[in-house]
Amino acid sequence: MAAADPWLRFGYTFRDCLKKISDPLMCVAPEFRDRGIGTNLVGLAEKIAFRRDKNLFIFVSAFNAGAIRLYKRLGYKKIGEIEDYNFRGVSEFIFRKTTGPRLQNKKIA
Numbered sequence: 001m002a003a004a005d006p007w008l009r010f011g012y013t014f015r016d017c018l019k020k021i022s023d024p025l026m027c028v029a030p031e032f033r034d035r036g037i038g039t040n041l042v043g044l045a046e047k048i049a050f051r052r053d054k055n056l057f058i059f060v061s062a063f064n065a066g067a068i069r070l071y072k073r074l075g076y077k078k079i080g081e082i083e084d085y086n087f088r089g090v091s092e093f094i095f096r097k098t099t100g101p102r103l104q105n106k107k108i109a
């Protein structure tokens with residue numbers, strides 16, 4: 001993680017990452033990228049998440065073109081943007097994938 005943006009870009013060391021980052025984060029070591037590992041990790045997260053809920057939300061830095069491409073390819077849709085979330089001047093995009101509405105309409109229309 002400390003070898004990847006945005007942490008690398010903003011000078012975060014391995015130790016800083018351990019201390020500061022509490023959100024679950026996906027990271028594949030650079031030498032193992034582009035072999036489908038990221039795709040499989042997202043698939044695993046979906047398997048776990050969709051057992052419990054109908055939605056999976058992902059935050060991704062606006063400049064992280066590679067990760068954004070991956071999420072779009074896997075069916076995630078951009079639903080929002082939060083400015084200055086991790087760092088000043090950097091937005092996080094919110095991506096969502098859903099398997100349907102959370103609740104059922106029990107009344108017959």
Ligand SMILES: CC(C)(COP(=O)(O)OP(=O)(O)OC[C@H]1O[C@@H](n2cnc3c(N)ncnc32)[C@H](O)[C@@H]1OP(=O)(O)O)[C@@H](O)C(=O)NCCC(=O)NCCS
Binds near residue numbers: 033038073
């Ligand atoms: C984003 C990240 C997790 C993707 O991991 P990855 O293992 O490289 O992901 P994949 O291999 O599944 O997909 C990456 C590309 O390889 C391609 N690919 C997948 N399997 C492949 C294979 N067997 N052979 C060749 N290419 C392949 C995919 O089509 C994809 O292409 P694209 O960039 O045009 O979309 C990784 O780049 C990373 O750790 N980045 C730094 C941390 C980060 O940004 N995390 C996300 C924060 S939200």
